[in-house]
Amino acid sequence: MKHSILKVVLACSILFSCSSEPELEPEVINEETGNPINTSSNRQETGSSSNDLLSASTFNKMVVEVGYIEGFKPTEKAMTNFKAFIENRAFKPEGVSFVENQVPASGKTSYTLEEVVAIEKENRTVYNTSSTIGVWILFIDGKSSRDTNQGSILGSAYWNTSFVIYEETIRGLSGGAFQPSRSLLESSVIHHEFGHILGLTNLGTNLQNDHEDPEHPKHCDEKNCLMYWAAETSQGIGSLLAGGETPVLDANCLADLKANGGR
Structure with a gap:
């Protein structure tokens, strides 16, 4: 991988090290009711809530909380694309809202996974309820603190309903000459990481055919x-973003999601 959009691996990180919750966690309090919020169901292993996200068996509605550091809000187009991506894959009769x-x-220029998790614990407000998945x-x-001189990480899925997008890195790799638009790169990474929490590939959503x-x-x-x-060469990432369109799921991945309760 290289520090160029033509050679950086697309959203290539799935974290398993934070799938368990420390025994003593401070309570998260609902500011409206004053009651504690049960956060444990949103702090499980990546992919473990794939059926809950895809189907309406337990949750009829999905609420996506878009946290962003001041000055690093994603493009509206990327958010519109993301909502459409969810609605095309998941059954949520009461809708998907953001x-x-x-x-x-924080003043930091680099973040460890533990620091990303700490930001979520401090700022996240949307958690699962009886009929809504957050x-x-x-x-x-x-x-990412795990970037090297060979390449940069663009996004990481680390819990069952959580992922991070390294927006500063994305901005440095988009919008210039011979680079994709920012909304295109954002959409590609967001959809890829959400694909991981949907259990792809073989990450909680079972394979219908051997394509891992x-x-x-x-x-x-x-x-x-x-x-x-994405390949570590210009041909690899170039093919994924060719034509200025966000990459889509292939037939095998779609079959996996449908078998797990999705569209």
């Missing part, structure tokens, strides 16, 4: 699929 949450800047997405004003990439586990082996671990 709420915004501006998060204070999703948290954070757009952060810095890079053996060299890049939990990713699809079809190079044109949204869930492909």
Whole structure:
């Protein structure tokens, strides 16, 4: 991977190290009722809520909380695309809605996963209720601490309803000459990371056919699929974003989601 949109791996991070909750966590209090909120159901292993997100068996509605560091709000087009992506894949009879949450800047330029988690714990307000499933997405004003001189991480799914987008990195790789538009790159990374919390690939949503990439586990082996671990060459990422369109799920990934209660 290189520090260029033509050679950076697309949204290539799934974190499993934060799937368990520490024994003593401070309570999150509902400001309107004053009652504590049960956060445990939103702090589980990535992919474990795939059926809950896809089907209407337990949750009839989805609320996505869009957290963003001041000055790093995503484009409206990317959010419109994201809502359409959810509605095309999930059954939510009472709808999908978005709420915004501006998060204070920390002054950091690089974030560890633990720091990303701490921001969620401090600022997230939307959690599961009896009929609504809550999703948290954070757009952060810095890079991942796991970036190297070989490449940058654009997004990471780390809990069952949580993922982070490294918005500053995305802005540095988009909008310029020979680069994709910011909304296109944002959409591609957002959809990819949401795909992981939907259980793709073989991450809580069972495979209907063998299409997991053996060299890049939990990713699809079809190079044109949204869930492909984009190649480390210009041909790889270029093919995913060719034509100025957000990559889509291939037939195998779609079959997996449908078998797990999705559209």
